[in-house]
Amino acid sequence: MKSAVPRALRNARRIFPRASSTRSSSSSSLPRLGNNRLNGTTTLTSQHRNFSATTGLRDIDEDKDRKWSTPLAKQLAAAIELTGPIPLASFMRMCLTSDIGGYYTGAIEKDRDQFGLKGDFVTSPEISQVFGELIGVWFLTEWLAQGRQSRGVELIEVGPGRGTLMDDVLRTIQSFPAMANSIDAIYMVEASPELRMAQKNLLCGEDAPMTESKVGYHSVCKYNALPIVWTETIKSIPIAPQKMPFIVAHEFFDALPIHAFELVSVPASKSEAPSSTDNSSPSSKTTTPTLQWREMLVSPTPPGSTHESLKTPATQSRETPPPDFQLTRATSSTRHSLYLPESSPRFRALKSSVGPGALLEVCPDASLYASDFAARIGGSPQHPKPKPSGAALILDYGPGDGTIPTNSLRGIRKHRRVSPFAEPGLTDLSVDVDFAGIAESATRASEGVEVHGPVAQGDFLELMGIRERAEVLAKRAGEEEKGRAVEKAWRRLVDRGPGGMGKVYQALAIVPENGGRRRPVGFGGDVVQ
Numbered sequence: 001m002k003s004a005v006p007r008a009l010r011n012a013r014r015i016f017p018r019a020s021s022t023r024s025s026s027s028s029s030l031p032r033l034g035n036n037r038l039n040g041t042t043t044l045t046s047q048h049r050n051f052s053a054t055t056g057l058r059d060i061d062e063d064k065d066r067k068w069s070t071p072l073a074k075q076l077a078a079a080i081e082l083t084g085p086i087p088l089a090s091f092m093r094m095c096l097t098s099d100i101g102g103y104y105t106g107a108i109e110k111d112r113d114q115f116g117l118k119g120d121f122v123t124s125p126e127i128s129q130v131f132g133e134l135i136g137v138w139f140l141t142e143w144l145a146q147g148r149q150s151r152g153v154e155l156i157e158v159g160p161g162r163g164t165l166m167d168d169v170l171r172t173i174q175s176f177p178a179m180a181n182s183i184d185a186i187y188m189v190e191a192s193p194e195l196r197m198a199q200k201n202l203l204c205g206e207d208a209p210m211t212e213s214k215v216g217y218h219s220v221c222k223y224n225a226l227p228i229v230w231t232e233t234i235k236s237i238p239i240a241p242q243k244m245p246f247i248v249a250h251e252f253f254d255a256l257p258i259h260a261f262e263l264v265s266v267p268a269s270k271s272e273a274p275s276s277t278d279n280s281s282p283s284s285k286t287t288t289p290t291l292q293w294r295e296m297l298v299s300p301t302p303p304g305s306t307h308e309s310l311k312t313p314a315t316q317s318r319e320t321p322p323p324d325f326q327l328t329r330a331t332s333s334t335r336h337s338l339y340l341p342e343s344s345p346r347f348r349a350l351k352s353s354v355g356p357g358a359l360l361e362v363c364p365d366a367s368l369y370a371s372d373f374a375a376r377i378g379g380s381p382q383h384p385k386p387k388p389s390g391a392a393l394i395l396d397y398g399p400g401d402g403t404i405p406t407n408s409l410r411g412i413r414k415h416r417r418v419s420p421f422a423e424p425g426l427t428d429l430s431v432d433v434d435f436a437g438i439a440e441s442a443t444r445a446s447e448g449v450e451v452h453g454p455v456a457q458g459d460f461l462e463l464m465g466i467r468e469r470a471e472v473l474a475k476r477a478g479e480e481e482k483g484r485a486v487e488k489a490w491r492r493l494v495d496r497g498p499g500g501m502g503k504v505y506q507a508l509a510i511v512p513e514n515g516g517r518r519r520p521v522g523f524g525g526d527v528v529q
């Protein structure tokens with residue numbers, strides 16, 4: 001395979017200043033890397049959830065003495081008692097980011113965090129520094145290709161975890177002073193106060209103060225004394241036409257809440273609100289069923305449920321308490337089922353291509369983020385931009401062939417797959433990312449952008465020169481054992497086998513529209529200087 005970054009990467013010494021080995025270089029043995037979210041002890045493809053057709057509301061008096069597995073579970077049950085079963089997206093949002101014990105926003109015990117061997121999963125930047133370095137180089141190649149703007153560059157990361165990726169990106173760009181000096185500010189979109197603090201400590205130092213403003217939290221970065229701003233959503237980051245935003249989202253989109261639907265055939269006599277323009281004959285009205293989407297809703301499991309009674313799939317560990325909640329199919333249309341499945345031609349096509357029984361997952365937040373990235377890069381009617389500039393790189397897992405994710409909700413706990421409805425707030429939840437949906441939202445939001453990919457992470461990293469960079473690192477590691485650890489770490493990032501991250505993880509780029517004349521590096525393009 002041809003290396004697409006000949007000059008930038010051949011001069012590896014200049015671009016990558018620091019010689020270090022792997023994240024676990026302090027350990028004398030080869031690192032045990034832990035599981036990513038996809039290769040726990042169970043496999044994704046064999047997952048099947050029970051779609052119970054019963055509704056979830058029961059006489060709640062039965063539940064008075066019920067022991068809920070977490071305070072958040074109790075709160076959710078109380079809310080459902082009032083409102084009826086809730087959309088999966090509302091459940092996911094509460095479980096992940098609610099301030100009363102969401103997974104990222106407070107539920108995790110003090111001596112534990114989400115990442116690493118002692119946590120629940122590991123991510124690529126935590127496995128090897130090469131990952132973040134190559135993303136830094138990717139931004140550099142875009143900055144070079146887009147005319148080396150001397151100021152107005154912004155680095156934006158959504159969902160930055162421990163801050164490791166941004167640290168590796170910044171250290172790499174630092175070796176290229178012309179670009180480093182063009183950066184005005186760094187923005188971090190982070191829902192978790194604890195992770196925000198961890199990021200500040202890593203990027204600014206433990207002693208660096210953090211101040212609060214209307215926009216978010218501010219501190220000063222150890223690299224070039226750049227201002228860093230933390231916000232809770234990307235909407236809080238100002239948009240200006242002269243800015244050149246470089247945006248990265250790694251394992252962020254898979255944490256955004258989804259709505260799930262199933263297509264059902266409804267007998268004509270029962271179909272809702274027949275159209276007033278329906279001029280079919282009376283006989284066909286009673287005989288022709290209609291296809292309607294039904295939303296999957298979350299409701300409590302019956303009191304006294306066990307893993308056996310709930311038939312927890314074999315793909316999920318039964319070491320958690322039995323799930324407090326379950327998915328049930330709404331018996332009639334909901335606000336979301338009328339609107340979201342109609343929001344894209346890809347979704348609408350399912351009625352004819354699959355028919356009754358078709359499943360659909362829709363992530364409105366993913367569309368919002370993709371549209372926002374595109375508008376920042378390419379301009380939009382609301383924020384016109386005379387000259388599109390910047391780039392976004394989205395790395396995550398999900399189908400690379402345009403198929404729409406189905407049945408993809410997973411619960412992850414201590415590197416194992418568990419029921420997503422067990423111990424709400426203590427269980428990480430994640431879903432497959434609809435890359436084709438992201439591409440559609442981005443190009444719909446801005447005429448000034450084009451999308452490349454998704455391509456498999458293994459291909460992207462190899463085109464970016466991961467082998468060459470890792471070889472340099474392994475040599476510098478000195479000891480043979482450390483060298484082997486470096487090799488083991490980077491190989492895992494590109495490994496296309498079941499335990500590797502090279503095939504199931506994908507990369508997608510949003511760049512300024514150029515009529516397809518210039519492809520970004522890693523997506524089939526060469527370095528342009």
Ligand code: SAH
Nearest residue numbers: 104123159160161189190191192250251255
């Ligand atoms: N990119 C990091 C972390 C991935 S975990 C890495 O690869 O290691 C997901 C990250 O997104 C965490 O930092 C989490 O706190 C953040 N996050 C999850 N949902 C979010 C939301 N709705 N808004 C902002 N941040 C969110």
